[in-house]
Amino acid sequence: MATGDTMQLVHQALRENSLFARLDAADLERVVQMASVRELAEGEALFHEGDLVEHTHVVADGLLRVYQVGPKGSRQLVLHMAGPPESIGEIAVLSERQHYPVTAEAALPSRVVRVPREGILQLMEERPRFTRALLRSVAERQFELLLLLRRVAFFEVQSRLAQYLLEQHATLGPGFPLPTNPELAALLGTVPEIVSRTLSRFYKQGWIRLEDRRVWLENEVTLIAVAKG
Template structure:
């Protein structure tokens, strides 16, 4: 399955890569504007390259929960998210998953970059965490632009560097920190985007992010609830004592 889905004038989703990238639909002007605004390197391209980007790119649309790319699938386009979020996860043979990183507006997927540059297949899976919009640029166009646009090359290198640091942090978390510390840290981090302290997330989703199993995460959440650090409801966690969670996580 490919990174993206294309909806054109009410047609059914087009899943074949060659059809998808055949230019059946140009990106709307609003999407082009969002690309140039979200991705500074694209906005700084000269007029001829910005025009080529607009003419070659095709619309991207993913529903929440849709697989954006699957492990072992080929990569034929450079994807640019302008709205929404894609979770990149690695799945073990046992079925357990761990969140490697998220791709949000203005960010690039390093696995996509690596697969494009080295002609490899995806080593992990991408899943739309929310409804996503953006654009997909065919590989040959992306590679040509990479050769002649220093700003685009710099964006690629910076993205690779930042993700390497992020993944090193993930390895350290998994290898050296207890699960209750990691869970507390994750809940505290989610507070910034959760009005009223209510986090919309299931126990399974928390387990997937932490690379654990639901039963263990539920048990730790239960202990937090017993101490009145959180209140648990179906599909949500209400934070009652953020300072206590910060202390557990080592950030307080």
């Protein structure tokens, strides 16, 4: 990619991100000059749990999976799926701990804008509006984690799946894409076999229609009842 195209990609990603959009033109240009772009193939890690925290990342295109691995290394708990123009790594930058607490990898071919940790900390000292935006982003991510914990602790898998389908339908509309069963299992805190059986049951009951990993809700009233447990 040419340098001019790279700069344009960085500008666009930062302008659309809720953290950096609040910067004035001069400060945004400072960030652009210190930023870099990393291209990721599907399945390639942006960083691993335990890696040294060096950047905050903004997804320019593609999709990243943010997760932790279980003690035996056989299961993943997906904490967030990040697409454009979301940022990743804000919490790690703010923490006094020097290592990422999660792994982030590309669920699709992706490009990510990387902003050095030192630049973020300097902006926080100089620009209160930026600091407030960063704290809002961290608070929203914490709220998402609390919702995930609540679902896993208090709802059966079929309720969690119904909740997910209803949310995706509300956000993306009819015919929304469905992740692979392993990805969906990780999002719901279960295993692929149970996801497969539950999806099959929803389909056979006539509650959903599935075509090429796309979903239409055929009985939204029943799904709402199932989602409530």
